[in-house]
Amino acid sequence: MWYQTAPMHERYNPAEIEPRWQKRWADERAFSVGDATGKDDFYLLEMLPYPSGRIHMGHVRNYSLGDVFVRHLRMRGKNVLHPMGWDAFGMPAENAAIERKRHPRDWTYENIAQMREQIKKLGFSYDWDREIATCDASYYKHEQAMFLRMLEAGVAYRKAALANFCDHCQTVLANEQVEEGKCWRCGNNVRQREMQQWFLRTTKYAQELLDGHKELEGKWPEQVLTMQRNWIGRSTGAEIRFALKNPVDGVNELSVFTTRPDTLFGVTFLSIAAEHPLATRLAAGTPREKEVQDFADRIRAERRVRHDVGEANKEGVFTGATCLHPITGAEVPIYVANFVLMDYGTGAVMAVPAHDQRDFEFAQKYKLPIRVVIQPEGAQPLDPATMTAAYVEGGFMVNSGSLDGTLNEIGKEKVVALLAEKNAGRGTISYRLRDWLVSRQRYWGAPIPVIHCETDGVVPVPQKDLPVVLPEDVEITGEGGSPLARHESFVNVSCPKCGKPARRETDTFDTFVESSWYFDRYTTPRHEAGPVDGERARNWLPIDLYIGGIEHAVMHLLYARFWQRVMIDLGYFPKDTPREPFAALLTQGMVCKEFYHRQDALNPAHTLYFYPEETELREGTRVVIATGEPVEIGGVVKMSKSKRNIVDPDEIVSKYGADSARLFVLFAAPPEAQVDWSEAGIEGASRFLQRVWRMIRDRREMLLTTSPYTSGELSENAKTMRRTLHKIIDRVTRDLGERRQPNTGVAAMMELLNALTAFEAKTAAEKSVLREGVDALVRLLAPFAPHIADELHEHLGGKGTLLHASWPAFDADAVHEDSVEIPVQVNGKVRGRVRLANDANEATALAAAQADANVAAHLQGKTVKKTIYIAGKILTLVAV
């Protein structure tokens, strides 16, 4: 293949350079990678995007971070897997169908095509041979097969449950998808509705998911681990059974969960949730029946509209029933209370008003007894009559029979032992984590592969009939639930077991199911026989570095960790496959920008937002061009369409080039911090590349006839240049390596450019040092700004891309100095500097310091009481 090398123009012109190199990389399939080789393999992945149609700056940042590491790793000889694909199922496609009368499939694939082009224009080095789209039947058929195995293994199951239902999206949501009582997607209120739903038994893995964090410490952001830990919400306590005084319908006890068994002797009543099966039955047939029923109904109804989350007033009603304290035998009343949750613990709690704030408030309101059983050490004894809040700290047990005087922490175990003896309870662990609700009443998702038969119940779709392909001839109106349920030929099937007419399941999977294993699929993306070719796939795992947004801290990352374990346990992978799929995680910050707004004159409650181009500066005030009205400058917030503060990557690429865009987002802030978009900032990045271009162009003739320095005597000037060069090589190497801080790497390269520009190469040896430095700069630049780097490399006589060129080697000798200048402090302040031999001892250092005029002046009239000498670093004199 022959490529025309452009002449080296006066000015750097990314618009000409970038498409040429992109074509070359593509033609050479430069980013394709084979199987893991077992040596120097590296799997780097960025979270797969939803194909909304256009990429945004958040994507640019995410992929720039990934690509800079990937390209660096390749140059260091790693075999890097760096794939890209599409999280292609999901609601926006259905909304597009409703709003624009486009079929979700067409809309999705067009978006994919468009975004793929945008990504390619940025020069990211993906192995496109491994591309996947999760909406493709060749992908989801494996998901369906896995689900059937999970069904067999009891990991997947179906139950009627109160589910979070979003009326707007007409679908149920997992707990994780409800944010402040609202749907995470559309923001509408979520209500509770009882439905038959499919679940995956994430709770079975709760402990393992928690334990797995140990392996991730230091490699995942602490924040993410904390969020997951809180979400799993493990608490240690006891399950205690209280015998009902009068059994109802054969039920003779009520079980509660508590983390404070040490307060058992302080129980003065029991509280149960309105949804608890016993709530209404306890009062059935008594004068209280109606009151209890009404109360339970009301609380349940209130909970159906969950928008007002927060601590409501404590409220409850006496059921009329009582139970017996398992140790003292005392009679304890049972209340239905609004603050007890059915889906945590057992849905019933033992109330210890003296030592639990909620119970305290409840007891005060309903004039229930308060009994102190924990006494703080060395403080005034607590008095129920004067207490204004529950005492929840530790102390010694009192009023607790034989356990009086025991430290409450020890008392916990003793009470559990006592209960075990009486067969009334046991130590147990409770988790906040719920099973994952995976069914969605949506069209654009992977069909759940089961059939409902009147005779045989739930029947899995036989393997040979997979995949259950999503029918294409559907009418999407956005009303009346899932379009699949109205699709006659899809729904009406015969039972695979008995052959009688049956109904096909019309729910589809939550899209988090697809994103729970796509990273596995990338390893063997065209494997037909199953989701992965286990052995070959295992060799790529775990993912060495996963990069994405913090917003996926809980849901996606927890589900993926769960799914990976299930796949291993079901035998899709060899048993020794790492159970943690993501060995290291980098969560990049948002891309933000200021926004312009003003109050709507016609409707003061309404805020109007303006695009920057709709405004201009007039005499120092930013105004709306059309009306002349001043706008307020809002804070720097995440780019969003609604705030009209988005920057289109395409426009940036055509104006400044991909290299400048990449360089800017990498330079502007450390990866975890937010980046504030600034036009001036990207101009700075562009200017830097211009200066690199000019520096090389101005010296090109000389450089082309010079080879890089290898050995020989050097002038002081050249030695200094090489010292700077190799210090910077070392810095950039570590910034892209273990430090993962490309921002400081960019700064180092800028310093190198400044040094090279200032360096006057006169002798042959100095010229060879310059050539060494220029070659190194171009290579250091390659991961950040690959197009210009490859272009400059060719202009310097190199052949082909730097993609697999060697990374500049750090020469420790170049950095070595025989003497070093160190600061001299007198009483903590720097008063001078002295140049010392590397091996100078303290006495020599002190003598040199005392010889310094300024140091001497500060020591005038004082005695040096103490000397601290850190060789090569600092000399500190303490003088009085």
Place this chain on the structure above:
RNA sequence: GCGAGAAUGGCGGAAUUGGCAGACGCGCUGGACUUAGGAUCCAGUGGGGUAACCCGUGCAGGUUCGAUUCCUGUUUCUCGCACCA
């Protein structure tokens, strides 16, 4: 309320292991070149002071010869969770 994180010039940020605070970039100031400059190049740029020097990393303490870094308290902000028994 609970948990986690952050706070450094006019701005984004740097300081990698407790050792010269402010690297690098933006912006700004002055100058050069120029018909022109929103291009480019040079110089300067934390505050105060003629200077010596003093002050300075949200605030108040502490440890240390030495603290942006470690400890205690506190304020503000961001994020997460939120009646979880």
